[in-house]
Each structure stands twice: as structure tokens, then as C-alpha cells.
Amino acid sequence: DAKTTQPNSMESNEEEPVHLPCNHSTISGTDYIHWYRQLPSQGPEYVIHGLTSNVNNRMASLAIAEDRKSSTLILHRATLRDAAVYYCILSLNNDMRFGAGTRLTVKP
Amino acid sequence: KAGVTQTPRYLIKTRGQQVTLSCSPISGHRSVSWYQQTPGQGLQFLFEYFSETQRNKGNFPGRFSGRQFSNSRSEMNVSTLELGDSALYLCASSLQGAGSGANVLTFGAGSRLTVL
Numbered sequence: 001d002a003k004t005t006q007p008n009s010m011e012s013n014e015e016e017p018v019h020l021p022c023n024h025s026t027i028s029g030t031d032y033i034h035w036y037r038q039l040p041s042q043g044p045e046y047v048i049h050g051l052t053s054n055v056n057n058r059m060a061s062l063a064i065a066e067d068r069k070s071s072t073l074i075l076h077r078a079t080l081r082d083a084a085v086y087y088c089i090l091s092l093n094n095d096m097r098f099g100a101g102t103r104l105t106v107k108p
Numbered sequence: 109k110a111g112v113t114q115t116p117r118y119l120i121k122t123r124g125q126q127v128t129l130s131c132s133p134i135s136g137h138r139s140v141s142w143y144q145q146t147p148g149q150g151l152q153f154l155f156e157y158f159s160e161t162q163r164n165k166g167n168f169p170g171r172f173s174g175r176q177f178s179n180s181r182s183e184m185n186v187s188t189l190e191l192g193d194s195a196l197y198l199c200a201s202s203l204q205g206a207g208s209g210a211n212v213l214t215f216g217a218g219s220r221l222t223v224l
Contacts, residue, residue: 032209043112043198043215044151051210087151091209095164098143098151 004088009103012078020073020102022088027068032091035062035073037084038101044087047073078106110134112201112216120222126187129219133180133201140182141213142174145196154197157182186221194223 005023012018024033034049048055048062050071055062061074075082087101113132121127133140141164142154153166157176174184180201186193197220200213 030209034212036213043200043218044213045215046212049210049212091211095153095156096141096213097153100150 004090004099006086006088006099006102008100009105011105011107012075012082014080014106014108015077018075018078018082018104018106020075020086020088020104021070022072023070024088024090025069027090028092030092033062033064033068033071034089034091034096035060036087036089036098037082038087039081039084044098047086049091078104080106080108082106112199112214114197114199114216114219116219117217118220118222120224121189122224123189123191125189126185127189127221128183128185129197129199129221131182131184131199131201131216133182133199134203134214137201137203137214138180139202139204139211140176140180141200141202142182142184143198143200144168145198145218146194151198154184189223191223194221196220 032051035047036044038044048060050062063072083106085101085103087098089096115130139158141156143151145151155174156164160176171187176182196218198218200215202211202213204211
């Protein structure tokens with residue numbers, strides 16, 4: 001199975017950018033890179049996904065390395081509501097296996 | 109548009125009993141996946157159904173089973189409950205079928221099961 005590696009935790013200050021890294025060295029050519037986040041007492045929610053090119057949406061940006069062995073989720077201005085566990089997942093054929101994720105703490 | 113609805117939200121059972129959890133997907137979504145979340149193991153994939161057929165299965169014992177109905181609603185059942193089955197059970201629905209890694213999951217709020 002393709003696996004991802006993320007830091008256990010990260011801290012950020014409010015209104016500053018946050019870069020959440022993810023390594024996926026065994027990624028195959030057809031694996032999509034997905035990011036989800038889970039706020040306290042809620043189910044995970046979709047953040048962003050991409051295949052090869054960098055992606056932007058209203059929530060975040062996804063920067064994918066040229067060799068696709070790593071990616072970075074970018075929150076441009078962290079708010080207190082962004083405090084959550086962020087999961088980086090490789091998705092193929094609707095099979096999505098979550099790792100431990102990165103717990104992001106946002107300090108006021 | 110209504111989201112993914114899971115019922116019941118909370119329930120308490122005793123060891124040896126069985127439990128059935130329900131998941132109503134977003135209208136039009138044909139795929140439903142189930143996950144177990146515990147503090148020690150994190151989010152673990154249980155199984156995925158698409159058009160009433162189980163397509164993928166995680167590494168769980170046969171006590172965990174599921175099914176999907178023609179209206180895409182899904183149920184999962186756990187028989188002979190053990191203390192270690194205490195967890196948050198999450199279901200997620202998605203629109204696209206197999207072969208699309210771009211498939212996006214929408215999760216419900218979960219059913220929190222406590223086994224005493």
C-alpha cells in the first residue's frame with residue numbers, strides 16, 4: 001500500500017501562513033494526493049486534492065513536488081478555527097487509508 | 109443539500125451484544141465507506157460499498173459486516189461486541205465509482221459506540 005509520512009504536530013501563530021509537509025515516496029503514477037482535516041468532535045472534511053500540478057481553492061493551496069514524492073498543504077493565514085488534525089492520503093480506486101495525521105495548534 | 113447522516117449518534121452496549129449503525133449518504137452518491145476511529149489506532153478503513161456491492165475491505169474480523177441498500181443507504185453491524193470495539197464509527201459517501209482517485213469523500217458526524 002502507498003503510505004504517507006507526516007509530522008505528529010505543528011504549531012502556528014494566528015494570521016501567519018502554515019506549511020504542512022507530507023512525504024509519499026512510494027506514490028504510484030495514478031495516485032492522487034488528498035488532504036482532509038478533522039476538527040474536534042467532527043468527522044473529517046475535505047480540504048484539497050491534486051495529481052501533478054499545484055492546486056488552489058478557497059481553503060488552501062497544495063504544492064506537489066516535481067517527482068511527486070512529497071507535497072505541502074499551505075494555509076495562507078491560519079485562524080483559530082484551523083486548529084485540527086490534518087491528514088495527507090493517497091487515493092486510488094476509492095481506497096483511502098488515513099495515517100496518524102498532523103495535529104495543528106494555532107496560537108492567538 | 110443534506111449531508112451524510114449517521115444514526116444513532118451515541119449508543120452504549122455491553123460485551124457480547126450486537127449493534128447496527130446506519131448511514132444515509134448524500135443524494136446521488138453511490139459509494140459509502142466506513143471507518144473506525146480510536147485514540148490508539150486512529151482512523152482505520154473498514155469497508156466500502158458501491159451500488160450494493162462491497163468493493164474494498166479493511167483488516168477487521170468477520171464480526172464487522174455491512175451492507176448497502178438500493179437507495180445507497182448503508183448499515184454496518186458488529187456482533188459479539190468487545191470492549192475494544194468502543195470507538196467513533198464514521199461513514200463517508202462519494203459520487204464517483206472505482207477507478208477514480210479524484211473521488212472526494214464527505215463524512216458524517218459519526219456514531220460513538222461505548223461497550224461496557
